[in-house]
Amino acid sequence: MTQKTLRKGNEALAEGAIRAGARFFAGYPITPQNEVPEYMAAHMADNGGAFVQAESEVAAINMVYGAAATGTRSMTSSSSPGISLKQEGITYLASADLPCLIVNVMRGGPGLGSISGAQGDYFQATRGGGNGDYHIIVLAPNSVEELGNFPKLGFDLAEKYRMPCMILADGILGQMMESMAFNFDPVDPNKIGKFDWAVDIHKNGRKKSKVFSYKGDNLIADVTERAKRYGLIEKTEARYEARNCEGADVILVAYGLSSRACLEAVSKAEEKGLKVGLFRPITLWPFPSKALKEVSQKAKGILVVEQSLGQLVQDVKLAVGDSVPVGLNAYPAGGQPDGEQILTAAKSLLTGKKEGLFDLQTHAEGFTYECKRDLSLGVQGDRKEVK
Amino acid sequence: MSTILAKKPSTLTDLPMHYCPGCGHGIVHRLLAETFEELNIADRVIGVAPVGCAVFADDYFTCDTVQGAHGRGPAIATGVKRSKPGAIVFSYQGDGDLASIGMAEIVHAAVRSENITVIFINNAIYGMTGGQMAPTTLVGQVATTAPKGRDPKMQGWPINMCEMLSQITGSKYLARVAVDTPQNVLKAKACIKKAFENQVNNVGFSMVEVISQCPTNWHASVEQALEFVRTKMIPQYPLGVFKDEGAK
Numbered sequence: 001m002t003q004k005t006l007r008k009g010n011e012a013l014a015e016g017a018i019r020a021g022a023r024f025f026a027g028y029p030i031t032p033q034n035e036v037p038e039y040m041a042a043h044m045a046d047n048g049g050a051f052v053q054a055e056s057e058v059a060a061i062n063m064v065y066g067a068a069a070t071g072t073r074s075m076t077s078s079s080s081p082g083i084s085l086k087q088e089g090i091t092y093l094a095s096a097d098l099p100c101l102i103v104n105v106m107r108g109g110p111g112l113g114s115i116s117g118a119q120g121d122y123f124q125a126t127r128g129g130g131n132g133d134y135h136i137i138v139l140a141p142n143s144v145e146e147l148g149n150f151p152k153l154g155f156d157l158a159e160k161y162r163m164p165c166m167i168l169a170d171g172i173l174g175q176m177m178e179s180m181a182f183n184f185d186p187v188d189p190n191k192i193g194k195f196d197w198a199v200d201i202h203k204n205g206r207k208k209s210k211v212f213s214y215k216g217d218n219l220i221a222d223v224t225e226r227a228k229r230y231g232l233i234e235k236t237e238a239r240y241e242a243r244n245c246e247g248a249d250v251i252l253v254a255y256g257l258s259s260r261a262c263l264e265a266v267s268k269a270e271e272k273g274l275k276v277g278l279f280r281p282i283t284l285w286p287f288p289s290k291a292l293k294e295v296s297q298k299a300k301g302i303l304v305v306e307q308s309l310g311q312l313v314q315d316v317k318l319a320v321g322d323s324v325p326v327g328l329n330a331y332p333a334g335g336q337p338d339g340e341q342i343l344t345a346a347k348s349l350l351t352g353k354k355e356g357l358f359d360l361q362t363h364a365e366g367f368t369y370e371c372k373r374d375l376s377l378g379v380q381g382d383r384k385e386v387k
Numbered sequence: 388m389s390t391i392l393a394k395k396p397s398t399l400t401d402l403p404m405h406y407c408p409g410c411g412h413g414i415v416h417r418l419l420a421e422t423f424e425e426l427n428i429a430d431r432v433i434g435v436a437p438v439g440c441a442v443f444a445d446d447y448f449t450c451d452t453v454q455g456a457h458g459r460g461p462a463i464a465t466g467v468k469r470s471k472p473g474a475i476v477f478s479y480q481g482d483g484d485l486a487s488i489g490m491a492e493i494v495h496a497a498v499r500s501e502n503i504t505v506i507f508i509n510n511a512i513y514g515m516t517g518g519q520m521a522p523t524t525l526v527g528q529v530a531t532t533a534p535k536g537r538d539p540k541m542q543g544w545p546i547n548m549c550e551m552l553s554q555i556t557g558s559k560y561l562a563r564v565a566v567d568t569p570q571n572v573l574k575a576k577a578c579i580k581k582a583f584e585n586q587v588n589n590v591g592f593s594m595v596e597v598i599s600q601c602p603t604n605w606h607a608s609v610e611q612a613l614e615f616v617r618t619k620m621i622p623q624y625p626l627g628v629f630k631d632e633g634a635k
Binding site: 023024026050052054055056058059060062063064065066067068069070072074088089092096199200201202203208209210211212213214 | 429430431433435436438442443445446449450451452453454455456459462463464465466467468469470471473474491492494495498499
């Protein structure tokens with residue numbers, strides 16, 4: 001436990017990771033997560049660890065693969081386009097059952113997108129992202145305090161289940177300052193024991209350790225074993241926060257920064273005569289489906305608030321099925337939600353109006369801001385005769 | 388009474404190797420294994436196996452091994468070495484792996500002068516995938532993706548990695564050897580040993596490029612393949628030590 005201090009999100013995360021025992025960091029510059037490698041460059045060596053500025057995100061994640069193979073608490077951080085590049089290494093880490101921490105401080109996409117905070121990488125994070133059948137554990141902090149404390153949780157879970165863990169944050173969370181306290185004592189990496197699977201210097205004829213990704217004829221057994229592990233994780237590790245859900249007419253579902261705007265909506269709801277609660281998934285994989293279904297049984301509707309184009313809403317629909325109507329209030333591509341807009345959408349959900357609700361069937365309406373792109377510029381891609 | 392003049396190094400496992408007849412990989416594996424024994428480093432070697440014909444190399448050495456993604460050996464070795472500075476870490480790579488998909492990783496491992504040893508097997512062809520053109524395929528050499536032979540107008544020229552890496556300050560030891568004759572095998576052994584001694588002495592980035600033969604994908608007999616090494620490969624890839632800053 002520590003006293004409260006004022007910290008920037010990315011720096012809280014980096015300090016939290018070092019306190020959690022991270023002793024290898026490799027990364028490549030990309031906005032809006034640059035404070036993470038900068039902090040590591042300044043402090044990792046003093047803590048007996050190694051910092052490498054890699055030649056690319058691909059190299060960085062493969063350095064993490066090598067460091068994780070030694071049993072060292074290893075991590076990398078990046079932002080959306082950089083995380084796309086890291087997918088090669090992430091699927092190899094999953095296949096080799098290596099624990100590590102990957103941080104995605106999300107920005108607008110697709111492609112180079114923008115440097116604004118966004119939540120467009122939900123599918124990529126929760127569905128695997130790289131090739132093959134695998135999952136990674138995904139933690140979604142919504143405060144600087146959680147950014148600072150989740151690296152410890154992430155490493156613990158990653159090592160317990162021998163798999164990569166991702167902290168899915170966003171540009172605003174990474175850049176903003178809040179008072180925070182660490183909720184754990186610093187971890188001494190020399191005192192947390194060694195893994196029998198890790199590669200190391202051989203002593204006294206220790207059995208050969210082999211970390212490998214090519215499984216050949218053993219792949220079916222390998223993937224089946226992992227599926228069982230995933231089942232156990234889904235059963236035991238789903239985390240969430242539920243606020244004012246009991247007796248609520250509308251339950252907002254949001255993670256990360258969106259959930260902060262939802263808190264504003266929850267606090268303003270009463271004065272507008274609405275009963276609004278918030279269900280915040282803290283683990284995005286495993287998704288807290290069971291808990292969501294339970295808390296939403298008596299609600300008249302669920303409003304999903306996400307800074308993406310209908311990604312989180314799919315897990316919500318999978319969780320609740322037809323038991324309660326689900327609406328979407330979407331702010332894709334760097335758009336930022338606010339409490340007023342959320343409440344407008346919540347009212348629409350209760351009254352059958354359209355305002356603030358994204359039409360999941362037609363994708364035609366419901367953006368909370370105007371489309372300013374001139375569609376006559378050939379967005380549909382028709383070929384025209386050139387004379 | 389009989390005397391044992393040569394035996395399998397204790398640093399190789401008993402597993403029969405999967406390499407094709409006449410391939411150079413088995414020879415190089417043995418040279419590495421002998422080196423581990425002779426330098427008395429077997430207990431602290433950690434190998435990084437590539438994607439390619441040597442993907443199973445991790446099964447043949449008794450040391451701990453990591454097998455990772457295509458071309459990323461130097462990055463993986465960087466992660467291992469930085470986390471375990473007392474380990475002797477080597478990355479074993481082919482020509483597609485090192486000089487094509489992994490070009491950035493090998494160049495920047497040299498730039499950082501990572502204290503690792505890289506063994507680079509150059510046989511001018513993609514072996515595992517069935518004979519496609521490599522970055523080191525010779526001009527005119529036929530490959531499945533260069534059916535009329537490599538044409539510089541379309542596919543450029545072969546790349547000489549030792550010469551290229553010798554321009555990088557962080558490269559401390561660069562040698563090119565061949566394993567086509569007993570004499571060259573002995574020279575190769577000396578260079579490989581030097582490249583590992585450098586790591587023991589914290590000299591920095593060391594790489595040995597081995598010109599190797601691939602009778603299967605060259606569609607040649609072993610004799611023809613060895614002749615191809617002498618008459619075609621070595622003129623393009625001259626043997627020798629290109630950089631040696633570890634010399635005392």
